[in-house]
Amino acid sequence: EERKTVHCQEFRFDEYKKRNTYWNFTFVPLMEVGKVKFIVVQASDVTEKVMSRKLIEEQKHRLQEQEAKLKAVNEKNQFFDSLELPIARLSYPDLSIIQINNCAYELLKNYTDAEVRNEESVINRSYQDLIQGLDLNRFNNSITEAIKSKQTVYRKEHKIVTKNGDRCFNILYQPILGFNQEVAEITVVLIDVTGEIAEKEKVESI
Numbered sequence: 001e002e003r004k005t006v007h008c009q010e011f012r013f014d015e016y017k018k019r020n021t022y023w024n025f026t027f028v029p030l031m032e033v034g035k036v037k038f039i040v041v042q043a044s045d046v047t048e049k050v051m052s053r054k055l056i057e058e059q060k061h062r063l064q065e066q067e068a069k070l071k072a073v074n075e076k077n078q079f080f081d082s083l084e085l086p087i088a089r090l091s092y093p094d095l096s097i098i099q100i101n102n103c104a105y106e107l108l109k110n111y112t113d114a115e116v117r118n119e120e121s122v123i124n125r126s127y128q129d130l131i132q133g134l135d136l137n138r139f140n141n142s143i144t145e146a147i148k149s150k151q152t153v154y155r156k157e158h159k160i161v162t163k164n165g166d167r168c169f170n171i172l173y174q175p176i177l178g179f180n181q182e183v184a185e186i187t188v189v190l191i192d193v194t195g196e197i198a199e200k201e202k203v204e205s206i
Helices: 047-082 102-110 136-149 194-205
Strands: 006-016 019-032 035-045 087-091 097-100 153-162 165-177 183-192
Touching: 019 047, 087 102, 097 102, 136 153, 136 165, 136 183, 165 194
Parallel strands: none
Antiparallel strands: 006 019, 019 035, 087 097, 087 183, 153 165, 165 183
16 A cells, blocks of 8 residues: 555546536545554535536637638638639539639630629529530530439530630539438539640541
């Protein structure tokens, strides 16, 4: 035996008085003729102190999580806007625009008769309302295939008819799966191949 005072900090009693409580204990040995004769136990209820600290720690943890999520969103948006290919995120199942990057916005401004003031003005709007010259049957069929297969679908030479002339795009349709492994949204990436098609047709006509 070490015969010294022992402290037990924040010992938890489960379901004491229908709730969890926390106690500090101090065990003090009383000696008689060199031997422990009695042990004095001192107890103090520190439940409020512990619960207040836990609440502060929980709030701090939640704040850190929110800050981390906000940072991740900002980084994602910066990465999204930095890509040089037009990219749009479409919601599922209504297929409205969730987000477009700068490149897609600049492209859209040149190929729509709809009012487009800024990137925010196209959010929650249907792509069908914004690009009237799109081959909707082929576009919709490609999206449907991506949704059903939950796999990336790549289609070549989509034609978009505009007042400024026809443009051709290779389009990638990437379904994004949620936690339940069901489609949550569709990412659409456009690759302008108008120049390549024109050169190909020029060569074939010789």
